Amino acid sequence: MNKEPITLEGHERLKEEIHRLKTKERPRIIKAIAEARAHGDLKENAEYHAAREEQGLLEARIAELENTLALAQVIDHKALSNGHIAFGATVTLLDLQTSQQKKYQIVGKFESDIKAGKIPIASPIARALIGRKVGEEVSIQVPKGLQEFEVLKIEYL
Numbered sequence: 001m002n003k004e005p006i007t008l009e010g011h012e013r014l015k016e017e018i019h020r021l022k023t024k025e026r027p028r029i030i031k032a033i034a035e036a037r038a039h040g041d042l043k044e045n046a047e048y049h050a051a052r053e054e055q056g057l058l059e060a061r062i063a064e065l066e067n068t069l070a071l072a073q074v075i076d077h078k079a080l081s082n083g084h085i086a087f088g089a090t091v092t093l094l095d096l097q098t099s100q101q102k103k104y105q106i107v108g109k110f111e112s113d114i115k116a117g118k119i120p121i122a123s124p125i126a127r128a129l130i131g132r133k134v135g136e137e138v139s140i141q142v143p144k145g146l147q148e149f150e151v152l153k154i155e156y157l
Helices: 008-037 046-071 124-129
Strands: 004-007 072-075 090-095 101-107 118-120 137-142 145-155
Touching (some): 008 072, 101 124, 118 124
Antiparallel strands (some): 137 145
């Protein structure tokens, strides 16, 4: 299987979530199952069945996160800062059609969050930005048409 890039911060967040699920959520669900089991007949015990379903979802989430960590290749993006846009860079762009500024961080697919401005490295915007410098203009074909940007700032936070 191919390794997927991830920032150090994204890797730490995944590890923290796994730890939280295993040390807080799992014991809570086990306790809920034990309490529901104590109520008697399990065939018609809705609390028991709900807790078992929640346990199944939790275990699936833990497995998914552990698989993600196994496929992740941590890249220290702070070491990449050379004046060009690369993985992990936080880029401030000026939309040349609307004169609005937009800020994106280029991250791996496991940590992308469009609403938070974290775009995956495989996205059309990120691919067009890689290797660019401050002051360069970039034309990017996106689903809603051609967008033109100017790179205002590159940061490695």
